[in-house]
Amino acid sequence: MTNSKISFKGIIISIQPRIRLIRSFDERSHNYLGYSLFIKGWIDGTERDFSVGIGKAAQQKHQFKVGDEITGECLPVADERLEPVEFYKASKLKKIGHVDNDNSSPPPWETIPPDLEVYRERGHRRLAARTYASKCTTCIWGCRMPVEIIVDHWNPGKRKYRFETFCYGPLSCKLYKAGPVRKVPGRNGMVYEEEDWVDEEMTGHRDMDE
Numbered sequence: 001m002t003n004s005k006i007s008f009k010g011i012i013i014s015i016q017p018r019i020r021l022i023r024s025f026d027e028r029s030h031n032y033l034g035y036s037l038f039i040k041g042w043i044d045g046t047e048r049d050f051s052v053g054i055g056k057a058a059q060q061k062h063q064f065k066v067g068d069e070i071t072g073e074c075l076p077v078a079d080e081r082l083e084p085v086e087f088y089k090a091s092k093l094k095k096i097g098h099v100d101n102d103n104s105s106p107p108p109w110e111t112i113p114p115d116l117e118v119y120r121e122r123g124h125r126r127l128a129a130r131t132y133a134s135k136c137t138t139c140i141w142g143c144r145m146p147v148e149i150i151v152d153h154w155n156p157g158k159r160k161y162r163f164e165t166f167c168y169g170p171l172s173c174k175l176y177k178a179g180p181v182r183k184v185p186g187r188n189g190m191v192y193e194e195e196d197w198v199d200e201e202m203t204g205h206r207d208m209d210e
Contacts, residue, residue, distance in 0.1 A: 008041065011099055013049070016143050017116060017119050067100055068097075073090065108141075123168070125202070126199060127177070127179065142166075142168075155187075
């Protein structure tokens with residue numbers, strides 16, 4: 001991996017929270033890393049779609065949203081298992097233009113995303129991976145999280161990695177589908193099943209349209 005930053009330029013086609021989930025059997029915690037920008041444009045001289053992670057402060061400064069044309073520099077991520085993006089440590093970010101999108105009637109919601117504290121307060125529900133891929137990739141309430149699983153609490157070096165998709169959006173969203181119950185491996189072959197009541201507890205303080 002190079003230590004030289006790579007230049008990029010393109011139009012934001014999605015912005016979502018950048019959150020890492022750590023699981024240990026029936027326990028879980030979140031690391032709020034910032035935001036994930038999904039961009040159509042040029043990176044390192046190649047035209048393609050790519051993703052860049054930015055921090056909380058950068059988003060607060062620039063207020064990025066879908067349709068913004070931006071430039072900047074970044075690095076490839078050090079460990080692809082721990083990030084939902086290809087690149088991170090973005091710098092020299094500039095907003096140089098904007099292209100209006102035609103999504104005037106959500107879902108999906110494609111406005112400026114809220115602060116990370118809002119996501120923490122709202123809580124999430126599991127979201128079917130197929131639904132996320134087909135309906136929710138541009139929505140500010142969708143999130144594809146890298147998951148680090150501590151399989152054996154007494155042997156924390158034993159870990160597994162995967163990705164899970166979640167929804168922070170209104171409980172009334174017509175596109176939402178939960179998908180199968182999540183299963184978490186534990187020590188000695190045990191398996192924890194994260195049942196529906198976990199999501200209900202996480203989001204039960206919200207009204208249907210919140």
